[in-house]
Amino acid sequence: MPLIQFDKVKGRVRGNDKDTKDSNLVIDRCLSAINEIFIRYRLQSKILTSDLLLREYHNPTYYIDFYKWLDKKIDERVKGREIGGDTGKHHKVLLNKLKEFKAELTFAEIDLKFIKNFRNWCRTVKGNSVNTNQKTFGYFRAYLNIAVREEVITVNPLELIEFKRTSVQIVYCTEEELKKLIKFYDKGEFQDNYHKTLRHFLFMCLTGLRISDLKRLKKENIQENVLKVIAYKTRAKKGTEIHIPLIAKAIQLIEQENSQTEFLFDLYAEQKMNEYLKKIADLAGINKKLRNHAGRHTFATLFLEKTSDLATLQKLLGHSNISETMKYAHISTKKINEQMLNFDKLLSLA
DSSP: OOGGGEETTTTEEOOOSHHHHHHHHHHHHHHHHHHHHHHHHHHTTOOOOHHHHHHHHHSTTTTTBHHHHHHHHHHHHHHTTSSOHHHHHHHHHHHHHHHHHOSOOBGGGOSHHHHHHHHHHHHHTSOOOHHHHHHHHHHHHHHHHHHHHTTSOSOOGGGGOOOOOOOOOOOOOOHHHHHHHHHHHHHTOSOHHHHHHHHHHHHHHHHOOOHHHHTTOBGGGEETTEEEEEOSTTTTTTOOEEEEEOOHHHHHHHHHHOOSSSBSOOOOOHHHHHHHHHHHHHHHTOOSOOOTTHHHHHHHHHHHHHHOOHHHHHHHHTOSSHHHHGGGTTTOHHHHHHHHHHHHHHHHTO
C-alpha cells in the first residue's frame, strides 16, 4: 500500500474501499491493545518501558492468563535445567489442580480471598493433608515470586499468609551406616545404575550439597580442592558463595565419575535416583527410606556430632539464619551424652 494513502495526523488510511476499511480496523485493534496495556500499568502504578510494551503487545495473554504463563514458565525451567523433568511434572500437578478449582484465572484474580478459598478446597474437596498442602502452596509461592521478579505483578499475596507447618522427620545415615555404604561402593557390589547412584549420594553425604546444586556442579566450581558454589535454592535471596573443602574420598568420587562433559556428575532423574536409593538401602540392610536429601542431612548430622561446631556448619550449608542449622542440633543424643560424661568427669576432679 503506498505511503501517501496514510493520514499521519488522523492515524488512518485514506479511502473508502474494502481494503482500506479492513486496514483501519486492524489499526483500531492495535491501538486498543496498546491502550489496554497503558491503562493496566497506570492502574498498578507501574512504569511501562518500551521493552515491556513490545513484550506485552506481542504476547497479549502471556502476562494476563496465569495458566498460560505458569505452563510456559514450568517448561522453560525444565528446558533450562532449573528443575528436573520429574520435578516439572509435580509442578504441572499444581497447574492442573488450579484449573480444576477454577477453569480460567488471571493474575488480577489471585488475591488473599482466592488463595484462602483454594486452600480450603484442597483440604475439603481434594482431601489433601497439611504436608501436601504445604508442598502445593510452596510451588505456588515460588512461581508468584518469579512473577514479582519479572515485574508481572508487584506483590506476592502468598507472602501475606501463614501456613501451618508440621514437623518432618529428618532421615539421615548414622556413622556406621555411612561406612557400610562406602564399603559396598568400594567393593563394587551393586549393579552399575545402583553403583552410580550411590557415588552421587555419597558425594552429597561428604559435602552437604543439595541435589539441585549437585546436578549443576561444573568442573570450574572446584579450585584447589575447594568446592565453590552459589546454592541454587537461595540464589535469588542471598547469592552468597559457599566454600566447601573437599576431603580425599569426595575427590576420589569425582575422579571415579570421570565426566566427559563440563559437569562433574551425570545424574539420573531425581525420582529414578530416589527409587534406586530405596533399593540400595534394602540391599545394604539399612532400614530407612533413603532419598536424595538424606545425603545433606547425613553430612550435617555427622559433622555436628564430630565437631559440635554449629557456626561452621551453618556456613558450609549456606544457611542465612542459625535457626535453620539448629534443627540438626537435637538429632544426635550421642554427642550430648559424651559431652555430659566429660562434664561429669570434670566435676569429679574438683
